[in-house]
Amino acid sequence: MSDRLRLDQAAKILLGVWMAGIVVAMFLVVPQYVGLGDAGRIIILHVPTAWITTVAFAVSAVYSIRYLWKRRASDDAGAVAAAEAGFLFCALATVSGMWFANIVWGTPWNWDPRETTILILLLIYAAYFALRSALDDVERRRRLSAVYNLFAAVTMPFLLFVAPRMAESTLHPNCAFIQGSHCDGIWLELNGARVGQLGDVVLALQGIEQRGDLAVAQVEVRMPGLREVALLTPSFELSSGKPADRPEFPGQQFLLAVEGVDLTNGRVLLNMEAPGTGLLSNSRTFWTFMAANIGFLGLFIWLYRLRADVLLLQDRLARREVAYELPA
């Protein structure tokens, strides 16, 4: 008993020191990035919180299965605690992400696939809590909220499958983290599909011109909040095979680039670029990032177990009141 307590104590201190170290490293170890400035440091906070959100959802679902299986109050407490901690991390990830997006992309919200999924997840958590508060009978509350939790978990794969297909590309750096999301941009052709969508921006290819070594594309751009149609002319260096001129989307801070040209067929590969790609190729950033993931995971586990214990204690106290008919 006392051994366990001492171990718990040690783990808590270690976690505190670890997290403090991460905060320091976030500002002293992680370098500044071109185009991102200090905003790039948010990767240390934002990505682990977003990741923990999904871990929390899965943990909560597993507890819900266990509850329906064994009907133990402790499993329900675990499911609620994991959902509450997950909701907290979900809100943190959303707010930190919107803040970063506003600074770096010039817009707090653009229905990026990951923005869509985290918003729906936030709504599911909120619905779960709303359901719990609407059920008076304790046993029924536990049972029905566990059912809802699992039912919601069944729809998650569809959301993860559908969301990336809502838009042809993502502004998020490192697409690799999300399966099925297109980082590849979109091919538009003069004689075929001229119109395509990147994020919530609608693009229409109007023409391609060759000027010496440069291929210049004329692209009509429409986006929410933009009154007029804008004409952008990104270009592509044929000899090096790299984008040359990358104009900014009007009113935003992300860029339109031509990443490939097929002059004979009149085809252009268009993509949007946001600063921040390749952030993790810096080893100092990478290791701080990994440490942050471990730290936040530890923080989550500590938080939800603490909350689960409190919930169980509350439940026991309520039962004791029943047994002795104490006035509520």
Add this chain to the structure above:
Amino acid sequence: MRMGEPLRLVANDVAIEYGARRVLAGVSFELRTGETLVVTGANGSGKSSLLRVICGLQRPARGMVTIEVNGTVLRPSEALHLLGWVAPDLHLYRELTALENLTFFAAVRGMRCNRADLEALLADVGLGGRGDDLLAAYSSGMTQRLRYAYALLHHPRILTLDEPTVTFDARGVALVEQVIARQRERGITVIATNDPREERFGDYILRLGRERL
């Protein structure tokens, strides 16, 4: 008379709580084929809840009720076909007629009953010729009679009657006596009542008090 296989209804330490209020603490009993139990007690002593627990319509806070046939304990889904329940809490579909109600309940139980069977059942409970009336037009006494038709439709071996004669006239009381006498030959009866005259039906009497610890 046919008794069917030996039947046992066992309540083991059944406790019932409503939120923070405990209405029943640790009731145990055991009944066998042919036996009748009368449960009495003041309002709020948990009589109705105990009957609901027996029928699997309510989950006890502690303990359990088991039904055994031939020594094997039935799963709740198997026990459904053995249980009949009459209670002021029992509501049928008011927008349907009595016959439509009975036809529906027979169909979901997988019974093949024709109209004549159901009309005979209605006549048995004193509702002969009223089968095509909507329940919304039924008086409280007729509603109570229809509850008997609902409960006896599948000839349950365990019949639970909550306030069996409530809203009944003298003929209705005679009907209840007849039902209880017949049930004695078929299986087990549990009656919850406040009427001292009904205590005579019971082989055993369980008196519930306000529980205090």
Add this chain to the structure above:
Amino acid sequence: MDPRVSPQSTVEASTTTAPPKAPLLTAAWAVFRKDVRSELRTRYALNAILLFAVSTVVAMSLGMGPLTTSRNADLPIIHAALLWVAILFAAFTGLARAFVQEEEARTAAALRLSARPTAVFLGKLWFNLALLLLIVAVTTTLFVVMLRVQVGNPGLLAALLLAGSLGLVAATTLIAAIIARASVKGALFAVLSFPLLAPLLVVAIQGSANALAGRGWESGVGALQVLAGYTIALFTASLFLFNNVWEP
């Protein structure tokens, strides 16, 4: 079997240990027929939903009247989104009724004591599907007529509406059973259903926009596949989870 049981005494046979278990689909069909009959007699859900659908479409056509294809290339996607929003909200007003009615009229206990949970679920699911298909048919017809929508590929649109309805019913029937046990019912139904319906809505709206714009079947096959997968997954999950919802 007991040799004494004669053919005409089917009722007596039910006193033996193994009572005749109602065939699942027969019992489910009985629940469905009961619900239809009750609904036709009371029109609790029907009147409200149909009037709701009419008001929504009229409100939309009042606001959207001047929009024409020549002035707006995005018209198919706008129309598709509006149509699905109208269907979604009509569904939110009506689809919880089947379970809420049982709890409010307090008939759930009688049903619980007589029918297998799966039969109840299937019966209510069919009833909801019938109700929703009616809603969809009425809403879509009104929508097309009053907003003068040009439907380029009516077959594809019909297929998407059918597949979307199946998914919508598969997702909301279990939730209706859940909220029927809660203290605040109406608002909770939409709150719990919407996040789960998000993938369905996205796919259905995009597919329907293609159908309105007159693109071929190949533009809607992907959407139909996702909707079918969604329906099957949620239906299967509902079958597993419903017992836990229906138990007292």
